[in-house]
Structures are given as structure tokens and as C-alpha cells.
Amino acid sequence: MQVPILKQGGYLIASIQSVLSDSDLVQLRDNLGERVGSYRSRGVIIDVTVLDVIDSFATRTLRAIAHMLKLRGAETVIVGIQPDVAFAMVQLGLTLEGVGTALDLEEGLAYLDEKTKRAPVNGN
Amino acid sequence: MATENQTEIRSAVDIVTARQRGRALALELGFNGADVTLIAAAISEVARNIVDHAKSGEIVMGSVATTQNGGRTGIQIIARDQGPGIRDVAQAMQYGYSTRKGLGVGLPGAKWLMDEFDIASEAGRGTTITMKKWKR
Ligand SMILES: Nc1ncnc2c1ncn2[C@@H]1O[C@H](COP(=O)(O)OP(=O)(O)OP(=O)(O)O)[C@@H](O)[C@H]1O
Ligand SMILES: [Mg+2]
Numbered sequence: 001m002q003v004p005i006l007k008q009g010g011y012l013i014a015s016i017q018s019v020l021s022d023s024d025l026v027q028l029r030d031n032l033g034e035r036v037g038s039y040r041s042r043g044v045i046i047d048v049t050v051l052d053v054i055d056s057f058a059t060r061t062l063r064a065i066a067h068m069l070k071l072r073g074a075e076t077v078i079v080g081i082q083p084d085v086a087f088a089m090v091q092l093g094l095t096l097e098g099v100g101t102a103l104d105l106e107e108g109l110a111y112l113d114e115k116t117k118r119a120p121v122n123g124n
Numbered sequence: 125m126a127t128e129n130q131t132e133i134r135s136a137v138d139i140v141t142a143r144q145r146g147r148a149l150a151l152e153l154g155f156n157g158a159d160v161t162l163i164a165a166a167i168s169e170v171a172r173n174i175v176d177h178a179k180s181g182e183i184v185m186g187s188v189a190t191t192q193n194g195g196r197t198g199i200q201i202i203a204r205d206q207g208p209g210i211r212d213v214a215q216a217m218q219y220g221y222s223t224r225k226g227l228g229v230g231l232p233g234a235k236w237l238m239d240e241f242d243i244a245s246e247a248g249r250g251t252t253i254t255m256k257k258w259k260r
Contacts, residue, residue, distance in 0.1 A: 019144070022136035053143060053161065055168040056229040084161035092165060092233035093219055 003028045007039055011112055012074075013105070015047040025061040032065060036074045043112035044069055047105060049080030059094045066099040075115045076100060079108040127152065128186035131171075133205075134179075139171040142183045150199055153187055154259060163199060163257055166237040169230040170203035170253050176224070178207020178251065188256055198239070198258035206250040213245055 003024065006013045012035055014028060032044055046062065048054065054062075066076035077100035081089075089095075100115065102108040127149060131142040146167040150160045167183065174181040181204055188200040210216045217235070222228035235241035238255040245251040 019140055021140055053165045053168050055165055056227050057172055084158045087158055088161045088165040091237050093229055
């Protein structure tokens with residue numbers, strides 16, 4: 001099951017549609033890396049609302065995606081982690097260290113706007 | 125065990141299958157939503173360890189009951205393989221310990237998620253993990 005990637009302004013939005021297998025996650029990583037380059041995107045939102053579990057593998061992959069995209073010049077924000085899923089992650093001792101998270105798409109967009117704001121040229 | 129099912133674990137897609145069966149069974153047994161997710165996460169970790177470290181194995185799950193503490197019912201999950209086994213189980217159970225650049229979270233994490241966690245492993249023979257969660 002491929003993850004569709006939409007372009008919205010300077011950002012990419014990847015909405016996970018169903019339970020993902022490991023190869024889907026790896027594919028998502030490769031596709032995002034490629035698109036960030038071709039669209040010159042400065043921010044990426046990964047919507048994980050439908051994920052029923054975020055286990056150690058998914059955590060590792062999401063972190064790797066975020067770090068890779070950072071090296072390609074884009075910020076990543078993960079949105080839509082469900083309360084039960086977040087609770088299980090805490091119990092597992094999993095963290096998304098160094099990866100932005102936000103409640104939903106709207107907040108994810110706001111997060112990226114904030115993160116990718118360019119510093120004012122003349123300092124005012 | 126009253127309701128019981130078995131899932132062969134050979135590749136990553138089987139992890140998803142085992143997790144979904146665990147979720148369905150836990151719901152059927154009357155676990156609440158948060159516990160169902162914890163159980164699914166624990167299954168995910170032990171199933172992934174089978175794929176990653178032992179290549180293939182199986183997961184058997186069913187209901188359990190005990191007369192202790194005034195009688196309780198719950199879910200039992202057995203993950204077993206005939207893989208290489210674990211030489212030092214205590215070390216493998218440590219948070220952050222991994223023989224392959226993983227996070228080393230799977231085994232200790234699964235233990236935290238469940239109420240009971242038992243691991244029997246012998247080098248060269250394989251590993252059997254038995255874990256239980258009781259309904260509250
Ligand atoms: N079924 C198994 N057969 C053989 N060795 C295992 C098995 N399960 C775990 N191990 C060993 O125990 C170690 C710790 O397992 P654990 O799941 O905690 O971490 P990991 O799988 O290395 O990384 P993570 O689960 O965080 O991605 C593994 O690195 C591996 O050496
Ligand atoms: Mg593991």
C-alpha cells in the first residue's frame with residue numbers, strides 16, 4: 001500500500017492510509033527523499049492518524065526519515081498520533097527525539113510555517 | 125484456552141497479521157481500547173524479533189483464566205521460534221541493548237506493556253516468550 005504524497009505550497013503532505021508494512025515505510029522514506037529534491041520542499045507533514053501501533057521499527061523509521069529530510073533541507077512534522085498509540089509508545093520507552101510532532105494537519109502546517117520562517121534580512 | 129489462534133511469522137507482513145488478530149481477540153475478550161493497543165504493540169515487538177533475529181516462528185494467542193486474586197481472565201500470547209536463541213537473556217532484556225543497531229527497546233518494552241512476561245531461550249535452540257495481560 002503506497003502512501004500518497006501531496007504537494008501543498010512549499011510543503012509535502014504524506015497521509016498514511018492504512019496499516020503499513022515495513023516495506024511501505026521504507027518506500028515512503030525513499031519517495032519523500034526524492035520529492036523533497038524535485039519540488040524543493042522546505043517542510044514535510046507525515047499524517048499517521050490511521051496507524052494502530054507505532055512500534056520500535058516504525059519509530060526508528062520515522063526518525064530516520066526526519067533526519068534524512070533535514071539533511072535535504074526540509075523540516076518534518078508527524079501529525080495525528082492517537083492517544084492510545086502515544087500511550088503505548090510511552091510504555092515502550094519510545095520517543096520521537098528530534099522530530100517535530102503536532103496534533104493535526106492544521107497544527108502541523110503552523111509548526112512548519114514557524115520552523116521554516118526565514119530570519120529577517122535587516123534584523124527588525 | 126477457549127479462543128485460540130496461531131499465526132506463522134515469516135516476513136514483515138505477518139507482523140501486521142499477528143497484530144490485527146491480537147487486537148481482534150483482545151476486543152473480543154473485553155479489553156478496553158488503551159489495553160488493546162498496548163497488547164497489539166507488544167505483539168508487534170515480539171513478532172518483529174522473530175523476523176529480525178530468528179527468521180521464522182509462530183505466535184499463538186488465546187484467553188487465559190486464573191483463580192488467583194479472586195479470579196481473573198486475560199489474554200496470553202506465546203511467541204516461539206527455533207532460531208539462534210539468546211545467549212544472555214538478562215542482557216537482552218536491558219533497555220537499549222541490541223545486537224544489531226536497533227533501539228534495544230523490543231524485549232524490555234514488551235515486558236512493560238504486559239502484566240506477565242516470561243522468556244525461555246537456549247543458544248542454538250530457539251526462543252519462547254510467554255506473556256499475559258489481565259483484564260482490569
Ligand atoms: N527471537 C529472538 N531470537 C534470537 N535473538 C533475539 C530474539 N529476540 C531478541 N533477540 C536478541 O535480543 C536483543 C534485544 O532485543 P530487542 O527487541 O530488545 O532489541 P532489538 O530487536 O535489537 O531492537 P528494537 O526491537 O528496538 O528494534 C536483540 O538484539 C537480539 O540479539
Ligand atoms: Mg526487537
